[in-house]
Amino acid sequence: MTKPLVAIRSVSKSFGEFSALKQVSLDVWTGEVLCLIGASGSGKTTLLRCVNQLTAIDSGGIWLDGELLGVREKDGRLHRLAEREIARQRLKTGMVFQRFNLFPHKTALDNIIEGPVQVQRRAADEARSEAQELLRRVGLSAKADWYPAQLSGGQQQRVAIARALAMKPMLMLFDEPTSALDPELVGEVLAVMKELAQSGMTMMVVTHELGFAREVADRVVYMDHGAIVEQGSASEVLGAPREARTKAFLSAVI
Amino acid sequence: MRPAETLAPGFPDLSQLAVARPLHWRRWLAAAAILLVLAAIVRAFAYGQIEWSYVQRFLTAPAILTGIVNTVVMALLAMALGIVLGVAVAIMRLSPNPVLTSVAAFYAWLFRGTPLILQLLLWFNLALVFPTIGIPGLWSARAVDVMTPFLSALLGLGINQGAYTSEVIRAGILSVDAGQYEAAQAIGMGRLRALTRIVLPQAMRVVIPPLGNEFIGLVKATSLASVVQYPEVLHNAENIYYANSRVIELLIVAGLWYLAVVSILTPLQMLLERRFARGVMQIAK
Numbered sequence: 001m002t003k004p005l006v007a008i009r010s011v012s013k014s015f016g017e018f019s020a021l022k023q024v025s026l027d028v029w030t031g032e033v034l035c036l037i038g039a040s041g042s043g044k045t046t047l048l049r050c051v052n053q054l055t056a057i058d059s060g061g062i063w064l065d066g067e068l069l070g071v072r073e074k075d076g077r078l079h080r081l082a083e084r085e086i087a088r089q090r091l092k093t094g095m096v097f098q099r100f101n102l103f104p105h106k107t108a109l110d111n112i113i114e115g116p117v118q119v120q121r122r123a124a125d126e127a128r129s130e131a132q133e134l135l136r137r138v139g140l141s142a143k144a145d146w147y148p149a150q151l152s153g154g155q156q157q158r159v160a161i162a163r164a165l166a167m168k169p170m171l172m173l174f175d176e177p178t179s180a181l182d183p184e185l186v187g188e189v190l191a192v193m194k195e196l197a198q199s200g201m202t203m204m205v206v207t208h209e210l211g212f213a214r215e216v217a218d219r220v221v222y223m224d225h226g227a228i229v230e231q232g233s234a235s236e237v238l239g240a241p242r243e244a245r246t247k248a249f250l251s252a253v254i
Numbered sequence: 255m256r257p258a259e260t261l262a263p264g265f266p267d268l269s270q271l272a273v274a275r276p277l278h279w280r281r282w283l284a285a286a287a288i289l290l291v292l293a294a295i296v297r298a299f300a301y302g303q304i305e306w307s308y309v310q311r312f313l314t315a316p317a318i319l320t321g322i323v324n325t326v327v328m329a330l331l332a333m334a335l336g337i338v339l340g341v342a343v344a345i346m347r348l349s350p351n352p353v354l355t356s357v358a359a360f361y362a363w364l365f366r367g368t369p370l371i372l373q374l375l376l377w378f379n380l381a382l383v384f385p386t387i388g389i390p391g392l393w394s395a396r397a398v399d400v401m402t403p404f405l406s407a408l409l410g411l412g413i414n415q416g417a418y419t420s421e422v423i424r425a426g427i428l429s430v431d432a433g434q435y436e437a438a439q440a441i442g443m444g445r446l447r448a449l450t451r452i453v454l455p456q457a458m459r460v461v462i463p464p465l466g467n468e469f470i471g472l473v474k475a476t477s478l479a480s481v482v483q484y485p486e487v488l489h490n491a492e493n494i495y496y497a498n499s500r501v502i503e504l505l506i507v508a509g510l511w512y513l514a515v516v517s518i519l520t521p522l523q524m525l526l527e528r529r530f531a532r533g534v535m536q537i538a539k
Contacts, residue, residue, distance in 0.1 A: 054436055114452075164440070
């Protein structure tokens with residue numbers, strides 16, 4: 001029996017009084033494209049951020065590739081890992097942010113090779129030629145020496161995807177990757193993500209693009225108030241929702 | 255209904271008319287008044303009891319030239335020490351470790367809270383507290399011999415500067431979007447590497463104008479080092495006028511040199527600003 005790439009078990013997280021995640025459990029299988037949908041404040045972004053430990057969970061556990069994240073079990077107690085260990089675990093995931101977060105003082109190419117060269121200590125020449133290949137893959141070969149401020153939002157987000165892929169992650173996390181884009185730029189980013197999904201990359205995507213979810217997702221998870229309400233294939237959840245809350249959300253969005 | 259292509263009559267075409275130049279007589283009046291006042295001030299100095307030939311002669315006197323070199327050397331070294339301390343203390347101040355945070359806050363409080371001249375005198379008189387200083391068993395020396403005017407001035411000015419610089423650097427770090435730090439973490443960087451590779455280079459852009467300000471302040475603050483007998487330009491100018499009583503002339507000489515040094519700094523700062531504006535000013539250009 002194969003194991004899931006990501007196993008989330010009874011994960012809770014509060015910000016002060018507000019509980020963002022309530023005992024959430026979920027599996028993500030290798031090669032799967034999983035779309036998380038729900039209203040803002042439903043906990044979908046928090047769940048994504050917990051998987052690459054930008055947000056530390058309060059209780060529960062997350063296993064990635066069989067390895068428990070953020071803590072070590074010893075003598076019946078959990079001990080938080082050192083920052084170095086957490087940084088090492090993060091290398092297995094690539095993150096794409098809503099607001100791109102490209103490094104503005106570096107060119108597109110330098111943004112992409114920063115992680116491979118500085119963190120993974122790979123040879124600069126090799127990293128550079130791989131970055132060129134990634135830029136070609138996201139359709140931006142001509143923009144290698146451009147600074148983020150000279151690129152459109154859609155181009156910046158595609159560079160950000162290339163930057164995440166350069167670390168050769170086993171899982172890609174997308175946090176509302178098209179929400180900050182002008183409507184006419186959404187398509188180019190979704191096209192890159194679709195190509196990535198077809199290449200077999202495991203992806204967790206927080207999105208409001210139901211069209212994308214319908215077309216690309218292997219599974220759609222609807223969250224509300226920090227809990228998973230309903231999940232299933234796109235046609236099930238988006239086409240024939242069972243839960244009243246899912247129906248209400250979908251009718252409000254479409 | 256009127257077709258859209260025809261325009262309503264009664265609005266003549268003005269595009270062929272020239273625009274007349276206005277007279278601006280109020281501006282002329284204000285300029286004339288200011289120039290008159292300035293001329294009066296210049297005239298007063300020209301006919302005042304200043305021997306301008308002394309100014310000219312002492313402007314390049316050996317003691318004055320050594321003095322200004324000492325001033326510049328001290329300002330550069332103290333600023334370097336101040337930046338090193340400032341960056342370290344700013345990083346400490348923002349660390350999750352409460353001990354580091356408190357020590358950093360205490361340092362800024364102590365050295366910003368006491369007069370610079372007092373700090374300089376304390377360093378110079380350190381021998382009164384510790385007659386001998388050193389590392390036990392390895393090396394020791396008499397504090398009087400170690401605390402030369404040069405070292406007292408460097409420590410006094412540099413450590414004081416570090417306290418101010420740390421706040422400037424901290425403001426710069428805080429000005430960088432939190433998303434930058436998260437993006438750095440997401441590609442596997444630790445806190446320190448994210449700071450040095452991603453956050454600090456962006457903070458530099460914000461930090462350089464106030465640091466330029468600080469450095470100009472420091473160039474002039476070196477004149478306080480005369481209290482610990484450091485031979486900077488004002489100290490040497492004073493020594494000369496004690497001998498020849500040409501007080502005003504030598505103060506003017508020192509003043510001109512300070513102005514010259516500060517004037518050179520401004521274009522240097524612009525070069526630095528351009529260097530660190532990479533990626534940001536590309537479109538504004």
